[in-house]
Amino acid sequence: MRNTRQKELILDIINKSCSHPNAYDVYLECRKEIPNISLGTVYRNLNTLVESNRIQKINCNDNIDRYDKMINHSHFICIKCNKIIDINEKVDYNEYVGDNKVLNCKVILEGLCRECLEEER
Numbered sequence: 001m002r003n004t005r006q007k008e009l010i011l012d013i014i015n016k017s018c019s020h021p022n023a024y025d026v027y028l029e030c031r032k033e034i035p036n037i038s039l040g041t042v043y044r045n046l047n048t049l050v051e052s053n054r055i056q057k058i059n060c061n062d063n064i065d066r067y068d069k070m071i072n073h074s075h076f077i078c079i080k081c082n083k084i085i086d087i088n089e090k091v092d093y094n095e096y097v098g099d100n101k102v103l104n105c106k107v108i109l110e111g112l113c114r115e116c117l118e119e120e121r
Ligand SMILES: [Zn+2]
Pocket: 078, 079, 080, 081, 082, 083, 112, 113, 114, 115, 116, 117
């Protein structure tokens, strides 16, 4: 089915990406496989995937939503260029906080990325 193919393609793009694409980036990537796909279709599928917890939406400082895989990892966000960098080192986190089980750890580290630091010098 066509709709399933679109959704699977979008899921695949997000899962393979490390660059935290926004909807337009995903759309451009989709068009390589399905040239006649519309931006609206991409948006609709992204929302469905977020609602069913197969991908996550990241709210960024610039108010443009980015999309990311569900693998547990932390983010470093550059306060200058808004680049999101995956942090895979274990950031201290317990399975339980008090009596509450943590299902997803979302630590966001903010600072200046390498390129912006070099510009500052
Ligand atoms: Zn930066």
